Amino acid sequence: MQNIEYAIEFKNLNKTFKGHTVLENLNFNIARGKITTILGFSGAGKSTLIKHTLGLLTPTSGDVVVMGQNLNDLDPFQMREFRQKFGMLFQYAALFDSFTNFENIAFPLREFSPMSESQIEEKVLSLVEACGLTPESVHKLPSEISGGMRKRVGLARALALTPEILLYDEPTTGLDPITTKMVNDLIRDTAINNKERQLTSVIISHDVDATLKISDYVAFLDKGRIVEHLPVAEFRQSTNPLVRRFLEL
């Protein structure tokens, strides 16, 4: 295993769309093996930042270094392969609605692993168990299960290729308090279960309460700049007026 301190490094990152600056001279590192949450108001640039991390957007200037690899040095084919280091849980899980939950979880394995069908089935069932899904729910369609269960299927799919970095896009937005707690526990448990292999979790959120309960580090993004990036305990005590405003909302 490589000895890398930071899973993701943003170096002088700038992004402009048609003259409009979305990310401005961003310098910020995400610690490996930890849960880091990026908080910010809507339109602060959180999604743009995530897309740069995944190489779905190229910087106007600056660098994004993931697990020691500068993404600017990768051609599109290498980039596609490199993306297998990531798993992502989307806001609404983004499951393929024409596939069963089993097929959704098996999809990355069928696409990228040399596993046989029986090995894939074994792996899917182990992921199902790890994510707290019932075996009977895996043969249903995503539309036939609850929002919370869909998140579990989404997480199982994200974990299928044993990623080094797990990205969560607004994991608790729009969920009821019980499901929110369930998703938070799931994020925490996934991080704990994969601690040995130093799984890095990055959460994009504006759900302060949920974030502070499960994160190791919290960064606050405003108008394309990181205005605060601290361990969670220190973040709670931050004197930054923007952060205070956000925390006291």
Add this chain to the structure above:
Amino acid sequence: MVTKSSNKITEIVEWFGAEVLDNLSGLGAFMRFVGQVFYWMVKPPFRTKLLFEQLYFIGNKSLFIVGLTASFSGAVMAYQTYLGFKVISADSFIGPIVAISLAKELAPVLSGLIVAGRCGAAIAAQIGTMKVTEQVDALEVMGVDSIQYLAVPRVVAATLALPLLAAVFLLVGNIGSWLIGTKVLQIDEVMYFSKVSSFMYVQDIMEGLIKAFFFGFLISVIACYHGFKVSGGAEGVGRGTNMAVVWGMVICLIFDFFLTSFLVQVL
């Protein structure tokens, strides 16, 4: 007064310029998309399972509606031709006239319009819905190219299926024409077939099938493009689907003219 009118002219020129630029950039984006479809068409992995699924959906599932349309189109063509040609005692020419019309124009164009309406709409709606529910993003994040996974099988399937559907249209349309011509309008059956074999050539059929091949490509690539362009939820999906059908049909009819002009020279 002068300032007011010159302001109005400036506004019109600005509006016109913006529209031209907007359309040009839209055309550029479309051409780039077509380039990407061609690029991914020849790159492995080749997704044969997805291709056969789409062939089934676009080809097999369209057979009934194509057959139904073809039978009545052939029948009505025969009837109208009979009414017109009876005046000059040329009603025995119903067979070749309908057969050639079907082969060169009606079979490819009407099959194209049916596929644009039935499959173009479905393709745009499927991809559009996947776009707004982040399923397309999920593919990309997993390292699967969404154009290769979603667009290529649909475009290849439509390009292969449409000539076959046009051939079915031609066959069923001719059966409709034959039934009306010989059984209802009492044209001699031997005369009917001898005129068809005298006046109709393989080139006529080839012309129609080649056109259908291009229509299949255009309809599906336009539908995929509008599907991928969808944004803004259900309303966006509706708008994308509408654009896919309208532009699919319009481009088919426009290209029909140019393809005809070209094919009559080379065939």
